[in-house]
Amino acid sequence: MKNKLIYLSLLLIPIQSFAEGSIQIAVKLTPAGSFVAKSERLKGDLVRNQGEFSSQKLSVSIDSFKTGMSLRDEHFCKHLGCETQPKAVLSAVKASSGKGTGSLELNGVKRDISFNYEDKDSVIVAKFELNSADFKMPHAKYLGVEVSDIVLVEVRIPAPKK
Amino acid sequence: MIRRILALALLVAPTMASAYPQFIGHGYPSCMNCHYNPMGNGPLTDYGRAVGADGIASGALYPKSWSEEKIADLSGFLFRTPVQKHFRVQANYRGMEMVSSVGTPSERWSWINMQAGGQLILKFLENDRLTFVGEIGYNPSSNSAKATGQDKRKLRTREHYVGYRIKPEVGIYAGLMDKAYGIRVAEHIAFSRILPELTQNDQTHGVMIHGLFDGWEGALHGFVGNLLQPKDLRQVGASAQVERQIFTDHRLGMSVLSSKNDYVKMLSYSLHTRLSLSEGSALLLEAGQTERISLGTRGDRIGRYALLQTYTRPIRGLYCLTNIEYMKSDLSSAATTVRWGPGIQYFPVQKLELRTDLYQTRTFNPNASTQDGWTILFQTNVWL
Numbered sequence: 001m002k003n004k005l006i007y008l009s010l011l012l013i014p015i016q017s018f019a020e021g022s023i024q025i026a027v028k029l030t031p032a033g034s035f036v037a038k039s040e041r042l043k044g045d046l047v048r049n050q051g052e053f054s055s056q057k058l059s060v061s062i063d064s065f066k067t068g069m070s071l072r073d074e075h076f077c078k079h080l081g082c083e084t085q086p087k088a089v090l091s092a093v094k095a096s097s098g099k100g101t102g103s104l105e106l107n108g109v110k111r112d113i114s115f116n117y118e119d120k121d122s123v124i125v126a127k128f129e130l131n132s133a134d135f136k137m138p139h140a141k142y143l144g145v146e147v148s149d150i151v152l153v154e155v156r157i158p159a160p161k162k
Numbered sequence: 163m164i165r166r167i168l169a170l171a172l173l174v175a176p177t178m179a180s181a182y183p184q185f186i187g188h189g190y191p192s193c194m195n196c197h198y199n200p201m202g203n204g205p206l207t208d209y210g211r212a213v214g215a216d217g218i219a220s221g222a223l224y225p226k227s228w229s230e231e232k233i234a235d236l237s238g239f240l241f242r243t244p245v246q247k248h249f250r251v252q253a254n255y256r257g258m259e260m261v262s263s264v265g266t267p268s269e270r271w272s273w274i275n276m277q278a279g280g281q282l283i284l285k286f287l288e289n290d291r292l293t294f295v296g297e298i299g300y301n302p303s304s305n306s307a308k309a310t311g312q313d314k315r316k317l318r319t320r321e322h323y324v325g326y327r328i329k330p331e332v333g334i335y336a337g338l339m340d341k342a343y344g345i346r347v348a349e350h351i352a353f354s355r356i357l358p359e360l361t362q363n364d365q366t367h368g369v370m371i372h373g374l375f376d377g378w379e380g381a382l383h384g385f386v387g388n389l390l391q392p393k394d395l396r397q398v399g400a401s402a403q404v405e406r407q408i409f410t411d412h413r414l415g416m417s418v419l420s421s422k423n424d425y426v427k428m429l430s431y432s433l434h435t436r437l438s439l440s441e442g443s444a445l446l447l448e449a450g451q452t453e454r455i456s457l458g459t460r461g462d463r464i465g466r467y468a469l470l471q472t473y474t475r476p477i478r479g480l481y482c483l484t485n486i487e488y489m490k491s492d493l494s495s496a497a498t499t500v501r502w503g504p505g506i507q508y509f510p511v512q513k514l515e516l517r518t519d520l521y522q523t524r525t526f527n528p529n530a531s532t533q534d535g536w537t538i539l540f541q542t543n544v545w546l
Contacts, residue, residue, distance in 0.1 A: 026410070031330050032192030032374055034410060068188060068441040070478075071216035071230035143209040144290060145195050 021157030081107035187444030215512035220479025264536035342381035358430035380404035411438035442475030
Protein backbone atom coordinates (compact mmCIF):
# COMPACT_ATOMS: atom_id res chain seq x y z
CA MET A 1 0.00 0.00 0.00
CA LYS A 2 2.81 2.35 0.93
CA ASN A 3 4.60 1.58 -2.34
CA LYS A 4 1.42 2.24 -4.31
CA LEU A 5 1.04 5.64 -2.66
CA ILE A 6 4.60 6.54 -3.49
CA TYR A 7 4.12 5.38 -7.08
CA LEU A 8 0.87 7.37 -7.36
CA SER A 9 2.52 10.48 -5.99
CA LEU A 10 5.34 10.10 -8.47
CA LEU A 11 2.86 9.97 -11.31
CA LEU A 12 0.99 13.07 -10.21
CA ILE A 13 3.81 15.49 -9.41
CA PRO A 14 5.25 17.62 -12.20
CA ILE A 15 8.55 16.46 -13.65
CA GLN A 16 11.33 18.92 -13.17
CA SER A 17 14.54 18.92 -15.22
CA PHE A 18 17.82 20.39 -14.06
CA ALA A 19 19.85 19.02 -16.92
CA GLU A 20 22.06 21.29 -18.98
CA GLY A 21 20.77 22.32 -22.35
CA SER A 22 22.28 23.96 -25.39
CA ILE A 23 21.79 27.12 -27.42
CA GLN A 24 22.64 27.83 -31.03
CA ILE A 25 22.51 31.32 -32.48
CA ALA A 26 22.61 31.51 -36.28
CA VAL A 27 24.14 34.76 -37.49
CA LYS A 28 24.24 36.04 -41.06
CA LEU A 29 27.12 38.09 -42.45
CA THR A 30 27.12 40.73 -45.17
CA PRO A 31 28.26 40.63 -47.94
CA ALA A 32 28.12 36.85 -47.55
CA GLY A 33 28.50 34.02 -45.11
CA SER A 34 27.24 33.04 -41.73
CA PHE A 35 28.31 31.45 -38.49
CA VAL A 36 26.67 29.66 -35.62
CA ALA A 37 27.47 30.51 -32.01
CA LYS A 38 27.01 27.46 -29.78
CA SER A 39 26.92 26.93 -26.05
CA GLU A 40 26.32 23.65 -24.22
CA ARG A 41 26.05 25.38 -20.87
CA LEU A 42 22.42 26.41 -20.61
CA LYS A 43 21.39 25.95 -16.98
CA GLY A 44 18.11 26.08 -15.16
CA ASP A 45 14.96 24.19 -14.40
CA LEU A 46 12.23 23.18 -16.80
CA VAL A 47 9.00 21.78 -15.37
CA ARG A 48 6.76 19.54 -17.44
CA ASN A 49 3.21 19.39 -16.19
CA GLN A 50 0.55 17.65 -18.29
CA GLY A 51 1.67 19.00 -21.60
CA GLU A 52 2.65 22.39 -20.30
CA PHE A 53 6.12 23.63 -19.53
CA SER A 54 7.38 26.32 -17.25
CA SER A 55 10.64 27.63 -15.91
CA GLN A 56 11.53 30.26 -13.38
CA LYS A 57 14.98 30.83 -14.77
CA LEU A 58 17.19 29.60 -17.60
CA SER A 59 20.62 31.15 -17.93
CA VAL A 60 23.78 30.83 -19.97
CA SER A 61 27.22 32.40 -19.60
CA ILE A 62 27.86 34.53 -22.66
CA ASP A 63 31.55 33.68 -22.67
CA SER A 64 30.64 29.99 -23.10
CA PHE A 65 29.55 30.58 -26.72
CA LYS A 66 31.93 29.26 -29.35
CA THR A 67 31.73 30.44 -32.94
CA GLY A 68 34.51 28.39 -34.57
CA MET A 69 36.95 31.27 -34.49
CA SER A 70 38.65 32.66 -31.39
CA LEU A 71 38.59 36.29 -32.51
CA ARG A 72 34.88 35.98 -33.29
CA ASP A 73 34.34 34.47 -29.82
CA GLU A 74 35.92 37.57 -28.31
CA HIS A 75 33.86 39.91 -30.47
CA PHE A 76 30.66 37.97 -29.80
CA CYS A 77 31.19 38.13 -26.06
CA LYS A 78 31.94 41.84 -26.05
CA HIS A 79 29.07 42.64 -28.40
CA LEU A 80 26.58 40.89 -26.13
CA GLY A 81 27.86 42.91 -23.18
CA CYS A 82 29.51 40.06 -21.27
CA GLU A 83 31.81 42.52 -19.50
CA THR A 84 28.91 44.19 -17.72
CA GLN A 85 26.36 41.36 -17.66
CA PRO A 86 28.08 37.99 -18.05
CA LYS A 87 24.88 35.95 -18.33
CA ALA A 88 21.81 35.94 -20.53
CA VAL A 89 18.77 35.05 -18.44
CA LEU A 90 15.38 33.86 -19.62
CA SER A 91 12.77 33.96 -16.85
CA ALA A 92 9.04 33.48 -16.34
CA VAL A 93 8.89 30.90 -19.12
CA LYS A 94 5.47 29.46 -19.90
CA ALA A 95 4.75 27.22 -22.85
CA SER A 96 1.99 24.99 -24.14
CA SER A 97 0.64 23.73 -27.46
CA GLY A 98 3.85 24.58 -29.32
CA LYS A 99 4.00 28.23 -28.29
CA GLY A 100 5.58 29.99 -25.34
CA THR A 101 6.59 33.28 -23.79
CA GLY A 102 9.33 34.47 -21.46
CA SER A 103 11.33 37.46 -20.39
CA LEU A 104 14.89 37.72 -21.70
CA GLU A 105 17.52 39.83 -19.98
CA LEU A 106 20.58 40.54 -22.10
CA ASN A 107 23.08 43.38 -22.19
CA GLY A 108 21.29 44.98 -19.26
CA VAL A 109 17.98 45.13 -21.15
CA LYS A 110 14.92 43.04 -20.26
CA ARG A 111 12.30 42.31 -22.92
CA ASP A 112 9.42 39.90 -23.36
CA ILE A 113 9.88 37.35 -26.09
CA SER A 114 7.70 34.67 -27.66
CA PHE A 115 8.80 31.41 -29.24
CA ASN A 116 7.63 28.24 -30.92
CA TYR A 117 8.73 24.87 -29.66
CA GLU A 118 8.57 21.16 -30.39
CA ASP A 119 8.77 18.25 -27.97
CA LYS A 120 11.28 15.90 -29.61
CA ASP A 121 11.99 12.71 -27.67
CA SER A 122 11.86 14.41 -24.28
CA VAL A 123 13.91 17.36 -25.49
CA ILE A 124 12.21 20.69 -25.90
CA VAL A 125 13.45 22.53 -28.99
CA ALA A 126 12.42 26.18 -28.94
CA LYS A 127 13.12 28.66 -31.74
CA PHE A 128 12.75 32.41 -31.90
CA GLU A 129 14.20 35.45 -33.64
CA LEU A 130 16.00 38.21 -31.80
CA ASN A 131 16.78 41.70 -32.96
CA SER A 132 20.01 42.76 -31.28
CA ALA A 133 18.97 46.39 -31.62
CA ASP A 134 16.10 45.66 -29.19
CA PHE A 135 18.74 44.93 -26.58
CA LYS A 136 20.66 48.14 -27.23
CA MET A 137 23.51 46.45 -29.04
CA PRO A 138 25.18 48.58 -31.72
CA HIS A 139 25.19 47.35 -35.32
CA ALA A 140 28.16 44.98 -35.57
CA LYS A 141 30.78 45.52 -38.26
CA TYR A 142 34.40 44.41 -38.46
CA LEU A 143 36.85 45.39 -41.21
CA GLY A 144 34.10 45.80 -43.78
CA VAL A 145 32.04 42.71 -42.94
CA GLU A 146 28.70 43.39 -41.28
CA VAL A 147 26.63 41.22 -38.99
CA SER A 148 22.87 41.02 -39.36
CA ASP A 149 20.98 42.52 -36.39
CA ILE A 150 18.38 39.77 -36.55
CA VAL A 151 19.55 36.35 -35.43
CA LEU A 152 17.82 32.98 -35.12
CA VAL A 153 18.04 31.34 -31.69
CA GLU A 154 17.49 27.64 -31.07
CA VAL A 155 17.31 26.35 -27.50
CA ARG A 156 17.40 22.64 -26.61
CA ILE A 157 16.71 21.52 -23.08
CA PRO A 158 15.86 18.07 -21.76
CA ALA A 159 12.36 17.62 -20.34
CA PRO A 160 11.92 13.96 -19.39
CA LYS A 161 8.44 12.51 -19.48
CA LYS A 162 7.03 10.66 -16.51
CA MET B 163 50.09 12.18 -74.74
CA ILE B 164 48.49 12.12 -71.32
CA ARG B 165 51.86 11.60 -69.66
CA ARG B 166 53.17 14.58 -71.61
CA ILE B 167 50.32 16.72 -70.34
CA LEU B 168 50.99 15.54 -66.79
CA ALA B 169 54.70 16.16 -67.10
CA LEU B 170 54.01 19.58 -68.51
CA ALA B 171 51.53 20.35 -65.79
CA LEU B 172 53.92 19.34 -63.06
CA LEU B 173 57.10 20.74 -64.51
CA VAL B 174 56.10 23.87 -66.33
CA ALA B 175 55.10 26.19 -63.56
CA PRO B 176 52.84 24.78 -60.91
CA THR B 177 52.16 28.20 -59.49
CA MET B 178 49.46 28.24 -56.91
CA ALA B 179 47.30 31.11 -55.89
CA SER B 180 45.97 32.00 -52.49
CA ALA B 181 42.39 30.98 -53.08
CA TYR B 182 40.96 28.42 -50.74
CA PRO B 183 37.38 27.48 -51.58
CA GLN B 184 37.46 24.89 -48.78
CA PHE B 185 37.06 27.75 -46.30
CA ILE B 186 33.35 27.23 -46.78
CA GLY B 187 34.05 24.92 -43.82
CA HIS B 188 34.66 28.05 -41.74
CA GLY B 189 31.29 29.52 -42.68
CA TYR B 190 32.51 31.47 -45.69
CA PRO B 191 30.66 30.13 -48.73
CA SER B 192 31.50 33.23 -50.75
CA CYS B 193 35.03 34.42 -51.52
CA MET B 194 34.12 38.08 -51.36
CA ASN B 195 34.44 38.56 -47.62
CA CYS B 196 38.14 37.79 -47.82
CA HIS B 197 39.17 38.68 -51.39
CA TYR B 198 38.79 41.86 -53.43
CA ASN B 199 37.92 39.64 -56.39
CA PRO B 200 34.49 38.23 -55.43
CA MET B 201 35.26 34.97 -57.24
CA GLY B 202 38.37 34.46 -55.12
CA ASN B 203 42.09 34.52 -55.71
CA GLY B 204 44.36 37.54 -55.54
CA PRO B 205 44.84 40.05 -52.75
CA LEU B 206 43.09 39.62 -49.44
CA THR B 207 40.84 42.21 -47.88
CA ASP B 208 41.60 43.49 -44.38
CA TYR B 209 38.93 41.10 -43.12
CA GLY B 210 40.49 38.20 -45.02
CA ARG B 211 43.89 38.90 -43.53
CA ALA B 212 42.40 39.00 -40.03
CA VAL B 213 40.56 35.73 -40.64
CA GLY B 214 43.82 34.25 -41.90
CA ALA B 215 45.55 35.35 -38.71
CA ASP B 216 42.90 34.22 -36.25
CA GLY B 217 40.65 31.67 -37.88
CA ILE B 218 43.06 29.82 -40.14
CA ALA B 219 46.51 30.02 -38.57
CA SER B 220 47.42 28.21 -35.39
CA GLY B 221 47.57 30.30 -32.25
CA ALA B 222 49.88 27.90 -30.43
CA LEU B 223 53.11 29.83 -31.02
CA TYR B 224 51.89 33.20 -29.77
CA PRO B 225 52.44 34.31 -26.17
CA LYS B 226 49.47 33.32 -24.07
CA SER B 227 49.07 36.90 -22.94
CA TRP B 228 48.20 37.99 -26.49
CA SER B 229 44.51 38.42 -27.22
CA GLU B 230 43.00 37.38 -30.54
CA GLU B 231 42.40 41.06 -31.19
CA LYS B 232 46.12 41.76 -30.89
CA ILE B 233 46.91 38.91 -33.29
CA ALA B 234 44.37 40.30 -35.77
CA ASP B 235 45.92 43.76 -35.46
CA LEU B 236 49.20 42.28 -36.73
CA SER B 237 47.61 40.97 -39.91
CA GLY B 238 48.32 44.13 -41.90
CA PHE B 239 51.27 44.65 -44.26
CA LEU B 240 54.56 44.13 -42.38
CA PHE B 241 52.59 43.29 -39.22
CA ARG B 242 51.19 46.80 -38.93
CA THR B 243 47.65 47.94 -38.45
CA PRO B 244 46.64 50.14 -41.39
CA VAL B 245 46.32 53.77 -40.35
CA GLN B 246 44.46 54.90 -43.46
CA LYS B 247 41.72 53.21 -45.46
CA HIS B 248 42.43 53.92 -49.13
CA PHE B 249 45.75 52.29 -49.87
CA ARG B 250 47.00 48.74 -49.30
CA VAL B 251 50.22 46.99 -50.30
CA GLN B 252 50.72 43.25 -50.14
CA ALA B 253 53.52 40.91 -51.13
CA ASN B 254 53.81 37.16 -51.32
CA TYR B 255 56.21 34.38 -52.15
CA ARG B 256 55.57 30.73 -52.83
CA GLY B 257 58.30 28.21 -53.44
CA MET B 258 58.35 24.47 -53.65
CA GLU B 259 60.75 21.57 -53.40
CA MET B 260 59.50 19.00 -55.85
CA VAL B 261 60.57 15.39 -55.77
CA SER B 262 59.60 13.72 -59.01
CA SER B 263 59.81 10.08 -60.06
CA VAL B 264 60.07 9.11 -56.41
CA GLY B 265 61.76 5.78 -55.79
CA THR B 266 63.08 5.39 -59.32
CA PRO B 267 66.61 5.79 -60.69
CA SER B 268 65.49 9.06 -62.25
CA GLU B 269 64.29 10.55 -58.96
CA ARG B 270 64.89 14.28 -59.05
CA TRP B 271 64.78 17.00 -56.42
CA SER B 272 64.34 20.58 -57.57
CA TRP B 273 63.41 23.88 -55.98
CA ILE B 274 60.90 25.97 -57.90
CA ASN B 275 60.17 29.62 -57.23
CA MET B 276 56.53 29.57 -58.15
CA GLN B 277 55.37 32.99 -57.24
CA ALA B 278 56.93 36.20 -55.98
CA GLY B 279 54.87 39.28 -56.40
CA GLY B 280 53.46 42.45 -55.05
CA GLN B 281 49.93 43.78 -55.03
CA LEU B 282 48.64 47.30 -54.79
CA ILE B 283 45.05 48.07 -53.84
CA LEU B 284 43.31 51.42 -53.90
CA LYS B 285 39.84 51.56 -52.40
CA PHE B 286 37.31 54.31 -52.09
CA LEU B 287 33.70 55.07 -51.15
CA GLU B 288 31.66 53.59 -48.32
CA ASN B 289 32.37 49.88 -47.71
CA ASP B 290 35.17 50.02 -50.31
CA ARG B 291 32.66 49.99 -53.16
CA LEU B 292 35.27 51.19 -55.64
CA THR B 293 38.51 49.23 -55.84
CA PHE B 294 41.56 49.24 -58.06
CA VAL B 295 43.67 46.11 -57.81
CA GLY B 296 47.01 45.53 -59.50
CA GLU B 297 49.48 42.68 -59.23
CA ILE B 298 52.90 42.13 -60.72
CA GLY B 299 55.29 39.32 -60.03
CA TYR B 300 58.10 37.08 -61.06
CA ASN B 301 57.31 34.91 -64.05
CA PRO B 302 58.98 31.51 -63.77
CA SER B 303 60.11 30.19 -67.12
CA SER B 304 58.84 26.79 -68.06
CA ASN B 305 61.20 24.10 -69.24
CA SER B 306 59.61 24.16 -72.68
CA ALA B 307 59.85 27.96 -72.83
CA LYS B 308 63.52 27.78 -71.88
CA ALA B 309 64.09 25.18 -74.57
CA THR B 310 62.39 27.16 -77.28
CA GLY B 311 63.56 30.57 -76.15
CA GLN B 312 60.01 31.82 -75.79
CA ASP B 313 58.34 33.50 -72.84
CA LYS B 314 61.31 35.64 -71.89
CA ARG B 315 59.34 38.00 -69.69
CA LYS B 316 60.70 37.91 -66.17
CA LEU B 317 57.79 39.91 -64.80
CA ARG B 318 54.16 39.19 -65.36
CA THR B 319 50.89 40.71 -64.21
CA ARG B 320 48.15 38.22 -63.55
CA GLU B 321 45.59 40.64 -62.21
CA HIS B 322 44.78 44.27 -62.74
CA TYR B 323 41.20 45.43 -62.64
CA VAL B 324 38.79 47.99 -61.34
CA GLY B 325 35.75 46.88 -59.38
CA TYR B 326 32.62 48.80 -58.44
CA ARG B 327 29.83 47.50 -56.22
CA ILE B 328 26.71 49.15 -57.59
CA LYS B 329 25.03 47.93 -54.43
CA PRO B 330 26.23 45.33 -51.90
CA GLU B 331 24.64 42.54 -53.92
CA VAL B 332 25.88 43.55 -57.37
CA GLY B 333 29.31 44.47 -58.64
CA ILE B 334 30.99 45.04 -61.97
CA TYR B 335 34.68 44.35 -62.55
CA ALA B 336 36.79 45.20 -65.60
CA GLY B 337 40.37 44.28 -66.37
CA LEU B 338 42.66 41.25 -66.25
CA MET B 339 41.24 38.45 -64.09
CA ASP B 340 40.83 34.69 -63.91
CA LYS B 341 37.79 33.44 -65.82
CA ALA B 342 34.69 32.79 -63.76
CA TYR B 343 34.36 29.02 -63.95
CA GLY B 344 34.21 26.01 -61.63
CA ILE B 345 35.82 25.68 -58.23
CA ARG B 346 38.87 27.91 -58.14
CA VAL B 347 41.07 25.44 -56.28
CA ALA B 348 44.57 26.51 -55.35
CA GLU B 349 46.17 23.77 -57.43
CA HIS B 350 46.63 25.07 -60.95
CA ILE B 351 47.85 21.62 -61.88
CA ALA B 352 44.41 20.18 -61.08
CA PHE B 353 42.86 18.44 -64.08
CA SER B 354 39.76 20.56 -63.50
CA ARG B 355 41.90 23.62 -64.28
CA ILE B 356 44.10 22.14 -67.01
CA LEU B 357 41.42 20.84 -69.36
CA PRO B 358 39.32 24.05 -69.48
CA GLU B 359 42.61 26.02 -69.66
CA LEU B 360 42.30 27.89 -66.38
CA THR B 361 45.85 27.52 -65.15
CA GLN B 362 48.30 29.99 -63.69
CA ASN B 363 48.74 32.15 -66.79
CA ASP B 364 45.28 31.90 -68.35
CA GLN B 365 43.86 35.18 -67.07
CA THR B 366 41.95 37.32 -69.51
CA HIS B 367 40.95 40.91 -69.99
CA GLY B 368 37.23 41.33 -69.78
CA VAL B 369 34.21 42.55 -67.88
CA MET B 370 32.60 40.51 -65.13
CA ILE B 371 29.27 41.10 -63.42
CA HIS B 372 28.95 39.47 -60.03
CA GLY B 373 25.74 39.06 -58.05
CA LEU B 374 24.66 37.69 -54.71
CA PHE B 375 20.93 37.26 -54.10
CA ASP B 376 19.08 35.30 -51.43
CA GLY B 377 21.14 32.12 -51.48
CA TRP B 378 22.32 32.50 -55.07
CA GLU B 379 25.73 33.74 -56.17
CA GLY B 380 27.01 33.99 -59.70
CA ALA B 381 29.15 35.76 -62.22
CA LEU B 382 28.88 36.45 -65.91
CA HIS B 383 32.23 37.12 -67.55
CA GLY B 384 32.77 38.42 -71.08
CA PHE B 385 36.41 38.49 -72.20
CA VAL B 386 38.68 39.32 -75.12
CA GLY B 387 41.76 37.33 -74.12
CA ASN B 388 44.96 38.52 -72.52
CA LEU B 389 45.81 41.72 -74.39
CA LEU B 390 49.51 41.15 -73.64
CA GLN B 391 49.40 38.02 -75.80
CA PRO B 392 49.67 37.96 -79.61
CA LYS B 393 46.24 38.58 -81.11
CA ASP B 394 45.93 35.18 -82.77
CA LEU B 395 46.35 33.39 -79.42
CA ARG B 396 43.80 35.40 -77.46
CA GLN B 397 40.80 33.36 -76.34
CA VAL B 398 37.71 35.52 -76.88
CA GLY B 399 34.42 34.46 -75.37
CA ALA B 400 32.33 34.32 -72.22
CA SER B 401 31.86 32.25 -69.12
CA ALA B 402 29.32 32.00 -66.35
CA GLN B 403 29.29 30.41 -62.96
CA VAL B 404 26.32 30.14 -60.60
CA GLU B 405 26.04 28.62 -57.14
CA ARG B 406 22.99 27.89 -55.00
CA GLN B 407 23.26 27.67 -51.24
CA ILE B 408 21.55 24.64 -49.76
CA PHE B 409 21.02 24.34 -46.02
CA THR B 410 23.79 26.24 -44.19
CA ASP B 411 27.12 26.61 -45.92
CA HIS B 412 26.61 23.98 -48.59
CA ARG B 413 26.63 24.98 -52.22
CA LEU B 414 25.74 23.42 -55.54
CA GLY B 415 27.00 25.08 -58.69
CA MET B 416 27.39 24.91 -62.42
CA SER B 417 29.62 26.64 -64.95
CA VAL B 418 29.93 27.09 -68.67
CA LEU B 419 32.76 28.60 -70.71
CA SER B 420 32.89 29.23 -74.43
CA SER B 421 35.84 30.79 -76.23
CA LYS B 422 37.84 30.75 -79.44
CA ASN B 423 41.01 32.06 -81.00
CA ASP B 424 42.44 31.64 -84.51
CA TYR B 425 43.29 27.98 -83.88
CA VAL B 426 40.80 26.41 -81.53
CA LYS B 427 37.24 26.75 -80.32
CA MET B 428 36.49 25.56 -76.79
CA LEU B 429 33.34 24.77 -74.87
CA SER B 430 33.57 23.65 -71.22
CA TYR B 431 30.82 22.92 -68.74
CA SER B 432 30.81 21.53 -65.23
CA LEU B 433 28.82 20.80 -62.10
CA HIS B 434 30.28 21.23 -58.66
CA THR B 435 29.50 21.23 -54.99
CA ARG B 436 31.21 22.62 -51.91
CA LEU B 437 30.10 21.19 -48.60
CA SER B 438 30.97 22.40 -45.13
CA LEU B 439 31.48 19.29 -42.99
CA SER B 440 32.24 20.85 -39.62
CA GLU B 441 34.35 23.66 -38.23
CA GLY B 442 37.05 24.12 -40.83
CA SER B 443 36.44 20.84 -42.64
CA ALA B 444 35.00 20.67 -46.13
CA LEU B 445 34.44 18.58 -49.22
CA LEU B 446 34.80 19.87 -52.79
CA LEU B 447 33.59 17.98 -55.84
CA GLU B 448 33.61 19.02 -59.49
CA ALA B 449 32.96 17.12 -62.70
CA GLY B 450 33.07 18.58 -66.17
CA GLN B 451 33.81 18.24 -69.83
CA THR B 452 35.73 20.27 -72.40
CA GLU B 453 35.16 20.16 -76.15
CA ARG B 454 38.04 21.40 -78.29
CA ILE B 455 37.22 22.00 -81.92
CA SER B 456 40.28 22.58 -84.02
CA LEU B 457 40.06 25.40 -86.56
CA GLY B 458 43.26 24.23 -88.18
CA THR B 459 44.67 20.90 -89.13
CA ARG B 460 44.66 19.23 -85.70
CA GLY B 461 41.77 17.00 -84.73
CA ASP B 462 38.84 17.74 -82.48
CA ARG B 463 38.84 16.38 -78.95
CA ILE B 464 36.45 15.98 -76.05
CA GLY B 465 37.96 15.63 -72.60
CA ARG B 466 36.36 14.81 -69.27
CA TYR B 467 37.53 15.43 -65.71
CA ALA B 468 36.53 15.08 -62.07
CA LEU B 469 37.95 16.38 -58.82
CA LEU B 470 37.27 15.35 -55.24
CA GLN B 471 39.03 17.11 -52.38
CA THR B 472 38.43 16.70 -48.68
CA TYR B 473 39.82 18.92 -45.97
CA THR B 474 39.73 17.88 -42.32
CA ARG B 475 40.84 20.23 -39.58
CA PRO B 476 41.85 18.25 -36.48
CA ILE B 477 43.21 21.33 -34.71
CA ARG B 478 43.39 25.03 -35.48
CA GLY B 479 45.99 25.73 -38.14
CA LEU B 480 46.24 22.17 -39.47
CA TYR B 481 44.34 20.72 -42.43
CA CYS B 482 44.57 17.12 -43.62
CA LEU B 483 43.84 16.84 -47.33
CA THR B 484 42.78 14.12 -49.68
CA ASN B 485 42.90 14.79 -53.39
CA ILE B 486 41.43 12.44 -56.01
CA GLU B 487 41.35 13.41 -59.68
CA TYR B 488 40.22 11.76 -62.85
CA MET B 489 40.95 12.83 -66.42
CA LYS B 490 40.24 11.44 -69.83
CA SER B 491 41.77 14.06 -72.05
CA ASP B 492 40.35 12.49 -75.20
CA LEU B 493 37.19 10.39 -75.06
CA SER B 494 38.16 8.64 -78.30
CA SER B 495 41.38 7.43 -76.65
CA ALA B 496 41.55 4.36 -74.41
CA ALA B 497 43.75 6.07 -71.83
CA THR B 498 42.39 7.34 -68.54
CA THR B 499 44.44 9.04 -65.85
CA VAL B 500 43.80 8.99 -62.13
CA ARG B 501 45.82 11.02 -59.68
CA TRP B 502 45.34 10.86 -55.95
CA GLY B 503 47.13 11.48 -52.73
CA PRO B 504 47.07 12.84 -49.22
CA GLY B 505 48.43 16.16 -48.10
CA ILE B 506 48.99 18.27 -45.03
CA GLN B 507 48.52 22.02 -44.93
CA TYR B 508 49.81 23.81 -41.85
CA PHE B 509 49.63 27.47 -40.92
CA PRO B 510 51.93 27.67 -37.85
CA VAL B 511 51.54 31.45 -37.56
CA GLN B 512 49.83 34.09 -39.63
CA LYS B 513 51.36 34.87 -43.04
CA LEU B 514 53.03 31.46 -43.31
CA GLU B 515 51.74 28.30 -44.93
CA LEU B 516 53.64 25.01 -45.10
CA ARG B 517 52.23 22.25 -47.23
CA THR B 518 53.20 18.74 -48.23
CA ASP B 519 51.44 16.73 -50.92
CA LEU B 520 51.99 13.24 -52.20
CA TYR B 521 50.63 12.42 -55.64
CA GLN B 522 50.37 9.06 -57.25
CA THR B 523 49.48 9.20 -60.94
CA ARG B 524 48.30 6.13 -62.78
CA THR B 525 47.31 5.83 -66.42
CA PHE B 526 44.89 3.08 -67.36
CA ASN B 527 45.39 2.09 -70.95
CA PRO B 528 44.60 -1.35 -72.39
CA ASN B 529 46.94 -0.65 -75.30
CA ALA B 530 50.00 0.40 -73.34
CA SER B 531 51.71 -0.23 -70.06
CA THR B 532 52.99 2.71 -68.07
CA GLN B 533 54.63 2.94 -64.69
CA ASP B 534 52.88 4.80 -61.89
CA GLY B 535 54.29 8.24 -61.22
CA TRP B 536 54.98 9.36 -57.65
CA THR B 537 55.59 13.01 -56.81
CA ILE B 538 56.12 14.77 -53.50
CA LEU B 539 55.72 18.51 -53.10
CA PHE B 540 56.98 20.57 -50.15
CA GLN B 541 55.60 24.09 -50.41
CA THR B 542 56.25 27.28 -48.51
CA ASN B 543 53.96 30.25 -48.87
CA VAL B 544 54.74 33.56 -47.20
CA TRP B 545 52.71 36.74 -47.44
CA LEU B 546 53.37 40.12 -45.93
